[in-house]
Amino acid sequence: MSLTLQHLCELALELPGTEASESWGAPNVKVGKRAMFYWNSKWDAPVFKMDFETRDVYLEADSETFFITDHHRNWPCILAHKDKIDEDWIRGNLRQVWLAQAPKKLLKAHEADVRTL
Secondary structure, three states, rough: OOEEEEEEHHHHHHOOOOEEEEEEEEEEEEEEEEEEEEHHHHHOEEEOOOOHHHHHHHHHOOOOEEEEEOOOOOOEEEEEEEEEEOHHHHHHHHHHHHHHHHOOOHHHHOOOHHOOO
């Protein structure tokens, strides 16, 4: 599978309370007024949010899929080669970002669904 920005947006929009948006001139999806991911046009690659420690683990464990640029080094995120990234991994990352960013009211409204997202 070669991930496209459109497909990434479609996956994110499956989560409750998400809405189509735009960041840095590119389509995006947000929850709670915050973008869930970015697309780096220079590298034509998705940029996923995650903490620094987790990022370091992924960079060491799977450098064929994940990478970082000097520009992104000081931000809690990781880039992925769009032809190497696994859709299940993407869904898991989007779920974690949703849980971290969704407003409390939205989390409460979907607390029964949280385990199955």
